[in-house]
Structures are given as C-alpha cells and as structure tokens.
Amino acid sequence: xxxxxxxxxxxxxxxxxxxxxxxxxxxxxxxxxxxxxxxxxxxxxxxxxxxxxxxxxxxxxxxxxxxxxxxxxxxxxxxxxxxxxxxxxxxxxxxxxxxxxxxxxxxxxxxxxxxxxxxxxxxxxxxxxxxxxxxxxxxxxxxxxxxxxxxxxxxxxxxxxxxxxxxxxxxxxxxxxxxxxxxxxxxxxxxxxxxxxxxxxxxxxxxxxxxxxxxxxxxxxxxxxxxxxxxxxxxxxxxxxxxxxxxxxxxxxxxxxxxxxxxxxxxxxxxxxxxxxxxxxxxxxxxxxxxxxxxxxxxxxxxxxxxxxxxxxxxxxxxxxx
Numbered sequence: 001x002x003x004x005x006x007x008x009x010x011x012x013x014x015x016x017x018x019x020x021x022x023x024x025x026x027x028x029x030x031x032x033x034x035x036x037x038x039x040x041x042x043x044x045x046x047x048x049x050x051x052x053x054x055x056x057x058x059x060x061x062x063x064x065x066x067x068x069x070x071x072x073x074x075x076x077x078x079x080x081x082x083x084x085x086x087x088x089x090x091x092x093x094x095x096x097x098x099x100x101x102x103x104x105x106x107x108x109x110x111x112x113x114x115x116x117x118x119x120x121x122x123x124x125x126x127x128x129x130x131x132x133x134x135x136x137x138x139x140x141x142x143x144x145x146x147x148x149x150x151x152x153x154x155x156x157x158x159x160x161x162x163x164x165x166x167x168x169x170x171x172x173x174x175x176x177x178x179x180x181x182x183x184x185x186x187x188x189x190x191x192x193x194x195x196x197x198x199x200x201x202x203x204x205x206x207x208x209x210x211x212x213x214x215x216x217x218x219x220x221x222x223x224x225x226x227x228x229x230x231x232x233x234x235x236x237x238x239x240x241x242x243x244x245x246x247x248x249x250x251x252x253x254x255x256x257x258x259x260x261x262x263x264x265x266x267x268x269x270x271x272x273x274x275x276x277x278x279x280x281x282x283x284x285x286x287x288x289x290x291x292x293x294x295x296x297x298x299x300x301x302x303x304x305x306x307x308x309x310x311x312x313x314x315x316x317x318x319x320x321x322x
Contacts, residue, residue, distance in 0.1 A: 007032050007243075008251040011229075011236045018230050018239075019170050024122045027229060028168065029063040029099045032249050037120065040222030041166055041180065041207045044105045044116065050248070056104040059295065064098050095142060098122055117143050117163045126172045126210065133183055136206035140165040144204060158200075165206045170230055172210035178219030178227070179210040221247075292319050 004012070007030040014023035027033060035053035038045045045053050099120040107113050119139055123132060143163040152159035172179065183206040187196065213227040228234065228242050243249040288309065295305045306313040 004252060005032070005250050006030050007249060008240060011239055015236055019122075019124050019232055024124075024170075024230065025063050025098050028120055028122055029061050031057055031061070033229065034061070034099075034101070034118075034120065036222065036225055036247065036249075037166060037168075037209075038103065038118075040220060040225075041182075041209060042116075042164060042205070044114070053103075055291075056106070058102040059291075061099060061101040062097075064096055095139065097139065115161050117147075117161050119143060119163070119165045121165070121167045123167060123169045124171060126169050126176070132167050132169060132208055133206055136165040136167055136208070137183070137204075140204040140206055160203060162203050162205070165204075167206070167208045168226065168230075169208060169210045172212045172215075174212060174215060176210050177212045177215030177217045178223040180207065180219070180222070181210075182207045289319050292316055 007027070010023070010026045010030060011018070014027060018024060018027060028037075031054050032050065034057060035050040038053055039048065039050055097119050099118075101118050103116050103118055105114040105116065121136075121139070126132075140163050143165070144160065147160055151161050185201055185204050187194075187198075187201060209222065209226065211223060211227050211230065213231055213233070218224060225243070225247050228239055228247075231239065234242075240251045244251050288311070292305055292309060292311075295308060300308070302313045302316045305316050309316070
C-alpha cells in the first residue's frame with residue numbers, strides 16, 4: 001500500500017503558504033530537503049548524492065515549535081541526542097534556532113568519520129533591522145561555545161566540531177536575485193608562514209542562499225529546487241510533479257518504510273562496499289554499525305533496532321559487543 005512521504009504530506013498541508021513560518025520549517029526540516037541543501041551549499045558533501053547524504057543525517061531533526069507531520073502533538077517525537085532548538089548559556093542569554101541537527105561525513109582511507117553541527121534558518125524578508133550574516137556568525141559562535149562539556153571537556157579543543165549556519169532568504173530583491181554566499185574562517189599569512197592544517201581553523205561557515213523565482217538569473221540547481229519547493233505561486237500538485245521529475249524527490253512510498261529507510265540503505269551500500277573494495281566502499285558507504293550504535297544510544301531495544309535496520313537480532317548483539 002502506497003502512502004505519502006513526509007515531504008509530500010508537508011507540501012499538501014502548506015498549499016500556497018509554503019513560506020509561512022510553521023510550514024517552511026516543516027518543509028525545510030525534511031531529510032530529503034536537507035540532503036539537497038547540504039549537497040548544494042557545503043563543500044564537504046558536493047561529491048555525494050542526496051541519497052547518500054540522507055543516511056548520514058542524524059535519525060531525528062529538532063524543529064522549533066513545529067511537529068514533523070501535520071496533526072502530530074510532538075509527544076512521541078524523537079529529538080537529536082544532546083541538541084534542541086533552544087540554546088541557554090548562563091550569562092549569554094537564550095537563542096532559538098529554526099532547525100538544528102548533526103550530520104556525518106565518511107572518512108577517506110585512514111581518516112575517521114567527521115561530525116558536523118548544522119543550523120538551518122528561513123527568512124521571508126531580506127532587509128531586516130540586522131544583517132543576516134551578522135546574526136549567522138552569532139548563531140555559529142554559540143554552536144561552537146556550547147560544545148564545551150558536550151563534544152569535548154577541559155582543554156581538548158582538538159575535538160571541536162565544525163558548525164554551519166545556513167540561511168535561506170526568500171523573496172530576495174531583484175538586484176541580488178538567486179545568489180549563494182559563504183562566510184568562513186580563513187588564514188592569511190602577513191609576515192612569514194605559519195604552518196597549520198585547514199581542519200584546525202576551518203570551524204565556522206555561514207551560508208546565505210538568496211531566492212527570487214522572478215529573477216532572470218536562475219542560479220544553480222539548488223536555487224531551482226528551493227524556488228520550486230517554497231514557491232507561493234505554484235500549487236502542491238505541480239510542486240510534487242516538478243520535484244519528482246527534475247530533482248528525484250520521492251513523494252510516495254510503502255507505508256511504514258520511512259523509518260527503515262536509512263538503515264536499509266546503509267546495509268545495501270555496506271554489502272556493495274564489501275564487493276567493490278574497502279577504499280571505494282568507505283567513500284560511498286554508510287556505516288550500518290554507526291546506525292545500530294546510534295539507535296542503541298537512543299534507548300532502542302535489540303528487537304526494535306533489528307526491525308528498523310532489517311538485520312537479525314543476533315547481528316545487532318554482535319555489533320554492539322564489538
């Protein structure tokens with residue numbers, strides 16, 4: 001029996017109000033959508049497909065004040081371990097993020113898997129009482145400082161994770177149109193040369209994606225995707241048709257399959273990796289072990305993990321003991 005995917009349901013619920021606060025957060029917080037944003041906006045994911053990226057996003061995404069599906073109360077909704085949309089630090093005040101989640105980038109060769117911390121914000125207007133980039137830097141800086149006692153302790157600053165604050169600005173003025181700009185921490189040698197690996201200072205990026213579906217300059221594939229997704233002029237049926245045809249966004253699936261999707265994809269790619277060799281598999285594969293350990297950390301039982309990942313309970317026990 002076929003049913004709507006989460007993004008299909010969100011588009012139907014939004015109708016012509018896709019840019020309204022509650023709807024836009026629900027739409028942008030969908031895993032299929034976030035995967036395409038990451039591919040188009042961040043260098044770490046450009047060589048990967050949206051289908052691969054989907055599996056590297058943490059199992060659940062925290063969205064400020066919005067149930068993941070229309071009609072949900074949110075009581076049974078899982079959130080990302082240790083994260084929420086509200087950040088409270090004594091002496092520094094409170095800020096509330098639209099969407100926040102963690103995502104992994106597979107290591108290559110002997111490199112270990114890299115974890116990134118992501119924040120996605122939606123803005124209906126470009127001109128506000130503050131500059132978007134300045135607010136983005138503040139959000140990114142907060143995401144860095146609150147890692148203390150979460151990602152590292154004491155002076156273990158080498159464990160600091162890179163953060164992204166991605167701002168999607170709808171209805172940008174025509175003189176800006178469809179644009180994408182990144183602000184980041186860079187290095188400039190003024191006198192002499194200071195040898196330093198990029199990974200040691202490349203810890204914060206603010207990305208602003210400006211959208212204007214009336215602009216003559218259409219931008220890249222990401223702009224076409226987002227302008228379709230968030231268009232106030234296109235009805236839901238037309239959006240779903242274009243998103244499926246031009247961008248491969250799935251609108252239907254077997255009912256009950258959505259929760260199993262990530263683990264099933266992981267297992268399939270893992271098996272393919274074994275056939276094609278470790279080097280290629282590491283680049284393209286999604287770790288089944290990582291997903292099992294992640295679900296176990298959320299308190300899932302062996303039987304629940306077995307059902308979600310489509311593997312035997314015996315295999316789950318063996319992986320958890322390893």
